[in-house]
Amino acid sequence: MPTSVIGLFESQDIANKAVAEVTKGGVSQDAVDILASSGTKEISSRLVEAGYDEAKAQQYAKALQQGGALVIAEVEDDRADAVLEALPACCTDIVKINQRVKMRVTRI
DSSP states (O other): OEEEEEEEESSHHHHHHHHHHHHHTTOOGGGEEEEOSOOHHHHHHHHHHTTOOHHHHHHHHHHHTTSOEEEEEEEEHHHHHHHHHHSOTTOSEEEEEETTOOEEEEEO
16 A cells, blocks of 8 residues: 655755665655645645645645755555655654555654
8 A cells, every 4th residue: 555654854955865765775766755945835735645634734834934845755555664764863753644544653
């Protein structure tokens, strides 16, 4: 089952490093998006599309307007935990969301 792994990072540079770690672990570059400097509506729409609660998606979108970057990796459910582990400790908030909108939040 497809799963979206979402990480909020303090900067675009840190998000790029996180993407490098995830793709080094075997996730296709095409399956990973970085959202930064995008409009609030675009960001929240993308998160809702990935299965995220609309109110929480809007909070992330507003946070990104003040800087930072959001990484979204679309992976098979059996690979989601490995992707979570691959994200560096610099991540502010990591969320795993599957199509059933079951969430697991890890704060680092």
